[in-house]
Amino acid sequence: xxxxxxxxxxxxxxxxxxxxxxxxxxxxxxxxxxxxxxxxxxxxxxxxxxxxxxxxxxxxxxxxxxxxxxxxxxxxxxxxxxxxxxxxxxxxxxxxxxxxxxxxxxxxxxxxxxxxxxxxxxxxxxxxxxxxxxxxxxxxxxxxxxxxxxxxxxxxxxxxxxxxxxxxxxxxxxxxxxxxxxxxxxxxxxxxxxxxxxxxxxxxxxxxxxxxxxxxxxxxxxxxxxxxxxxxxxxxxxxxxxxxxxxxxxxxxxxxxxxxxxxxxxxxxxxxxxxxxxxxxxxxxxxxxxxxxxxxxxxxxxxxxxxxxxxxxxxxxxxxxxxxxxxxxxxxxxxxxxxxxxxxxxxx
Amino acid sequence: xxxxxxxxxxxxxxxxxxxxxxxxxxxxxxxxxxxxxxxxxxxxxxxxxxxxxxxxxxxxxxxxxxxxxxxxxxxxxxxxxxxxxxxxxxxxxxxxxxxxxxxxxxxxxxxxxxxxxxxxxxxxxxxxxxxxxxxxxxxxxxxxxxxxxxxxxxxxxxxxxxxxxxxxxxxxxxxxxxxxxxxxxxxxxxxxxxxxxxxxxxxxxxxxxxxxxxxxxxxxxxxxxxxxxxxxxxxxxxxxxxxxxxxxxxxxxxxxxxxxxxxxxxxxxxxxxxxxxxxxxxxxxxxxxxxxxxxxxxxxxxxxxxxxxxxxxxxxxxxxxxxxxxxxxxxxxxxxxxxxxxxxxxxxxxxxxxxxxxxxxxxxxxxxxxxxxxxxx
Numbered sequence: 063x064x065x066x067x068x069x070x071x072x073x074x075x076x077x078x079x080x081x082x083x084x085x086x087x088x089x090x091x092x093x094x095x096x097x098x099x100x101x102x103x104x105x106x107x108x109x110x111x112x113x114x115x116x117x118x119x120x121x122x123x124x125x126x127x128x129x130x131x132x133x134x135x136x137x138x139x140x141x142x143x144x145x146x147x148x149x150x151x152x153x154x155x156x157x158x159x160x161x162x163x164x165x166x167x168x169x170x171x172x173x174x175x176x177x178x179x180x181x182x183x184x185x186x187x188x189x190x191x192x193x194x195x196x197x198x199x200x201x202x203x204x205x206x207x208x209x210x211x212x213x214x215x216x217x218x219x220x221x222x223x224x225x226x227x228x229x230x231x232x233x234x235x236x237x238x239x240x241x242x243x244x245x246x247x248x249x250x251x252x253x254x255x256x257x258x259x260x261x262x263x264x265x266x267x268x269x270x271x272x273x274x275x276x277x278x279x280x281x282x283x284x285x286x287x288x289x290x291x292x293x294x295x296x297x298x299x300x301x302x303x304x305x306x307x308x309x310x311x312x313x314x315x316x317x318x319x320x321x322x323x324x325x326x327x328x329x330x331x332x333x334x335x336x337x338x339x340x341x342x343x344x345x346x347x348x349x350x351x352x353x354x355x356x357x358x359x360x361x362x363x364x365x366x367x368x369x370x371x372x373x374x375x376x377x378x379x380x381x382x383x384x385x386x387x388x389x390x391x392x393x394x395x396x397x398x399x400x401x402x403x404x405x406x407x408x409x410x
Numbered sequence: 411x412x413x414x415x416x417x418x419x420x421x422x423x424x425x426x427x428x429x430x431x432x433x434x435x436x437x438x439x440x441x442x443x444x445x446x447x448x449x450x451x452x453x454x455x456x457x458x459x460x461x462x463x464x465x466x467x468x469x470x471x472x473x474x475x476x477x478x479x480x481x482x483x484x485x486x487x488x489x490x491x492x493x494x495x496x497x498x499x500x501x502x503x504x505x506x507x508x509x510x511x512x513x514x515x516x517x518x519x520x521x522x523x524x525x526x527x528x529x530x531x532x533x534x535x536x537x538x539x540x541x542x543x544x545x546x547x548x549x550x551x552x553x554x555x556x557x558x559x560x561x562x563x564x565x566x567x568x569x570x571x572x573x574x575x576x577x578x579x580x581x582x583x584x585x586x587x588x589x590x591x592x593x594x595x596x597x598x599x600x601x602x603x604x605x606x607x608x609x610x611x612x613x614x615x616x617x618x619x620x621x622x623x624x625x626x627x628x629x630x631x632x633x634x635x636x637x638x639x640x641x642x643x644x645x646x647x648x649x650x651x652x653x654x655x656x657x658x659x660x661x662x663x664x665x666x667x668x669x670x671x672x673x674x675x676x677x678x679x680x681x682x683x684x685x686x687x688x689x690x691x692x693x694x695x696x697x698x699x700x701x702x703x704x705x706x707x708x709x710x711x712x713x714x715x716x717x718x719x720x721x722x723x724x725x726x727x728x729x730x731x732x733x734x735x736x737x738x739x740x741x742x743x744x745x746x747x748x749x750x751x752x753x754x755x756x757x758x759x760x761x762x763x764x765x766x767x768x769x770x771x772x773x774x775x776x777x778x779x780x781x782x783x784x785x786x787x
Contacts, residue, residue, distance in 0.1 A: 063419070063480050064412045065705040066713075137411050283782050298787025303778030304771070310782060311726050318702040325411040340695050389688065395695070396687040401677055 065318065071138035077118040079145045085111045086149035088370040094152040095233035105152070105203060109180075112153050116180025120155075124164040124262070130178050131167065135328035136160075136262060140269040140320045147273025150374050152234035154185040154200040156266030161186050161259050162208055165215065165250040173206055173217070184208060188215060188260050189385070194242045199380070201225045201238035208259075209244055215256045216247035232376035260385075261327055261338045267385040268320045268338075268345035274378045275313045275345075275352040281371055282306060282356040289361075302359050309355040312348035319344045336398060339391035346382035346391075353378050413705065415484070422477070423484045429461055430492035441755070442498040443621030448576040451498040455529035465503055465527045472519070473527030479708050487664030491671070498573060502526045502533030504659040506581045509598075509651045513639040522600070534603070536568040536582025536625060537648070543570075544772045546583070546648070547592040551627065553584040553599065561633040562586070564601060567626050572766075574623025575612030578603055581651075583644050590642065598644035600636040607631065617758035658708070658717070660767065661728045663701035666735070669756070670697035673739055676753070680742055689738045696731040703727070719780035722773040729763030729770060736760040 067075070094105045115121070123138050125131025132138075139160050146155045158177060162184035166174040176182035185200040186208035198207060202225075207218050225238035251259050283306065286297030296302055323341035326334040353375040357364040364371050382388065396402040415423070435454065440447035458464040459473060467482040468474025477485065497503065503526060510519055525531040542548040551566025564584055571580070580601045587595030603610060607630035612620040639647040670693050677690045703724070707717060717724075736757040740747040747754055764770040778784040 063415060063705065063709075065702070065709040066411065068411060279782075283784065287783070287785060294787055295785045297778075297784040300771075300775065300787075303782075303784050304774040306782060306784070307726070307774035307777035310777060311723055314723055315696075315699040315703050315727055318706045319699050321411065321706075322413060322702045325413050328411075329413070337698075340698055343692070343695050344699055392688040392691045392695070395691045396682075399674055399678075399691070399694075401674070401682050401687040401690060 065321070067141045067321065068137055070132070070134055071141050074119060074123060074132065074134070074138055075141040075145055078115055078120050078142055079148075081111065081114050081118065082145055082149035082151060085114065086151045088150070088373060091150045091152055091234055091370075091373050094236070108152060109183075109203075111151060112183070113180035116178065121159055121163055121180055122178045123159055125167045125174070125178065129167045129174065131163070136265060136324045137321075137328045138324075139262070139266050140272070140317075140324045143266045143269035144273035144276070144317075144320075147270035147275075147377075148277045150274070150277065150377060152200075152236075152377075154183055154204060156263055156270060157186040157200070157204075157208065158184045160262040160266035161188070162206070162217070164262070165208075165255075165259055166217075168255075169248075169250050171217065171248070171250070176205070182206060184217075185220075186263065188256075188263060192240060192244050194240055196240045197228060197237055198225065198240065199230075199235045199237050199384075202227065202236045208250070209240075209247065210256075211247075213256055214249045214252040215259050216244075217250050218244055218247040222246065230380070232373075232380050234373070234377075235380055257335070258327075261335060264338050264342050264385045264391075265320070265323050265327060267381050268316075268323065268341040271345040271349040271378060271381050272313065272317050272320055274374050274381070275309075275316070275349040278349075278352045278356040278371060278374050278378070279306070279309060279313060281374075282359050285363075286359055296359075296361075305355045305359055309348075309352045312344075312351050316341070316344035316348040336395060339386070339395050342386055343388045343391045343395075346388040349378040350382050415480075419481060419484060422481050423488060426463065426485050426488040427492070429463065430488055430494055433457060433461070434492045434494045438493065438752075439495045441619050442496050443573060443615070443617075443619035445576065445620065447619075448498055448573065451495055452529055452532075454495050455497070455499050459528045464499070464529070465507070468507070468523065468527065472523040479711060483662060483664070483704065483708065486662035487667060490662075490664040490668035493668070498576075499526070499529050499532065500660065501535045501572060501577075502531070502579075505535060505651050506533050506600075508659060509581075509638060509647055512650055513598075513647050517635065518600075518638070531579050532573075532577040534571050534574045534577035534580045534623070534625075535651075536571060536574075536580040536601070538570045539567055540569055544769050547596075547645070549583055549585060549596070551582075551584045552588065553586040553597055553632070555586075556631065559631060559633075561631055562597075562599065562637070563629045563631055564599065564607070564627040565629060567624060569622075569624045571623045571625050572621055574603075574625050575610055575620060580625060581638070583648050586644075587642050593645040595642050596644040596648070597641050598638040598647040599632050600638055601627075601630060601632050602636075605630045605632075616761065617755060658704060658721070658724060661724065663697070663704045666697040666700055666728060666731060669732070669735055670694040673735055673742075676739060676742055682742060686738065686742060689734075689741070693731065693735040693738055696727070696734070700724075700727055700731060719776050722768075722776040723781075725767055726770055726773050726777070729760075732760040732763050 119132045122131025123134050127133040182205040184206040185204035187198045188210050192209035204220050223244050224241035228237045230237035289296050320341040323337045326337040363369050439450045442448050442451035465474040466477040466485045539549050553562040556563050583596045586597035607628045609626040610623050612623045615621045739753045
């Protein structure tokens with residue numbers, strides 16, 4: 063028994079974090095937003111940072127060394143992707159690193175080289191069979207998109223899928239809806255392999271949520287220490303302290319659960335699916351609770367778009383609802399315990 | 411990351427499970443917080459001791475097995491899974507003993523620990539006073555020097571003392587330097603409740619058991635050898651003890667994992683319509699989260715870290731999850747929950763969690779100030 067991030071995963075985390083800390087500024091996130099929250103395809107500076115992350119090996123984290131990756135396992139996803147969440151970098155990192163890259167490597171797909179080098183981004187929506195109207199994030203910036211057809215995960219060239227831009231709450235999500243049920247594509251995984259891919263996406267998203275929560279919490283702590291009212295820092299009031307203490311508790315109990323889900327996946331544990339659901343429930347709820355507390359404890363400035371907090375809160379809300387909401391995962395666990403009938407189709 | 415147990419740890423688990431299966435009393439004992447129930451629990455504690463399960467993590471010379479922290483977690487998990495009785499010795503074993511190991515002399519350890527392990531001496535915690543609950547540094551009970559007798563004489567009143575009416579000893583803080591204020595000038599004493607000058611009066615808690623007591627000291631004598639740590643330095647010893655109480659040693663994850671398992675059984679038996687099923691699952695998730703948090707924490711302890719203020723995170727989480735778990739059970743039971751039974755008793759007891767071991771309001775202050783770095787105010 064040893065519950066601690068392994069050395070290699072920590073090294074990748076630290077290398078990614080150094081780059082993100084220097085370059086993934088709030089201004090960079092804003093560059094992916096357009097005035098009026100419309101959707102745009104041109105985010106060269108963001109893609110430049112992504113290529114930097116590819117250079118330190120992030121894109122190939124789950125790809126074997128002989129295929130050009132780092133040869134790590136799912137244990138590496140939580141610590142590294144949490145830092146992506148903390149930075150707020152607006153890219154489909156989970157979809158590309160956790161979901162697509164290992165599938166492409168397993169299939170010997172020609173797109174792998176560009177994905178590993180950071181020249182190609184892959185997005186995905188695996189929540190249900192792809193039909194007209196399905197919302198897919200990062201649709202305009204992605205080069206490939208993974209979609210479901212029954213229990214298969216298929217890869218499509220982005221240019222082969224027609225999509226309609228959608229005004230999204232998080233303007234950096236580059237959201238679009240499929241115009242029609244996509245045809246063709248190449249099957250990358252089916253059945254159990256598709257379930258593994260889904261679980262990696264859920265795990266990665268949970269990790270990003272933990273990082274977003276940590277970011278919002280640290281911004282709020284900094285703010286309430288410096289903001290004075292009634293002649294004292296507002297952070298000295300118990301009403302503020304207790305709110306933030308509760309928010310912190312949520313994050314501190316979600317973080318180990320996400321690490322444990324990574325271990326369960328890497329170890330092929332029998333309850334890997336259940337542990338992944340546990341992680342997503344805790345991370346989604348923690349991030350939403352932090353977002354609410356953070357906005358409230360900032361007061362009016364937290365309700366402006368000039369201030370950076372909203373960049374992280376809006377991402378958190380989007381991701382809390384993606385890859386299965388907390389309620390979806392709770393109902394799934396309930397069904398597994400025989401407490402409730404399974405609802406809807408599920409690849410995981 | 412390696413979340414598997416070694417073959418030795420699995421063997422330890424098997425041994426504990428087999429012994430508990432053969433020895434856990436059926437039907438369950440009456441509450442240990444009543445006079446009759448306490449006597450029955452003492453029998454159980456002595457059976458545990460005879461089989462060397464009462465203090466598994468202590469060195470063998472004190473009655474333990476020298477088990478690792480990991481093995482202690484395994485034992486706790488098996489203990490609660492087996493539905494074994496509450497530990498009426500817990501305040502000694504889990505709260506005083508860690509401080510004795512840290513601050514006690516070899517003589518104190520040799521004299522006190524084996525009798526504690528064997529449930530011959532039964533320890534109550536003497537922190538709170540009528541005017542000092544959350545504000546522990548406001549205590550006014552005092553100790554006066556008696557040089558002729560070679561010790562101290564205690565005066566004052568302790569209250570809300572758990573199982574005080576049934577215990578033989580009390581560990582507590584008394585003001586030994588009348589000139590000092592607040593956290594200074596306090597000494598940590600180990601007092602015999604059967605001494606002349608001690609009066610104990612039990613009274614009922616919210617759940618109807620005589621689980622509380624007031625303890626009056628009127629010149630009771632405590633020899634020098636029963637001072638724990640340095641004279642006038644009791645605060646730091648007490649803080650080590652409260653760290654244990656809030657954190658891991660008082661409330662191991664096995665307790666909540668077992669309760670969550672029983673909740674799921676209840677939901678399966680009675681049905682969990684609508685949102686109730688999600689609440690049942692949420693309690694199970696939280697019990698699992700507490701377990702995983704603990705595994706990370708124990709790894710840190712094994713690596714030489716001290717939980718410190720992070721034990722307040724443990725306390726906030728387990729007390730919150732215990733309340734919501736029992737609220738969910740009561741909602742599943744509906745009008746059947748009105749009847750006295752394990753769930754209604756568990757519900758009433760869970761409500762004490764956010765109060766004892768330092769109220770959760772105090773814990774939130776600690777988290778905010780010492781972990782998040784917010785200004786005192």
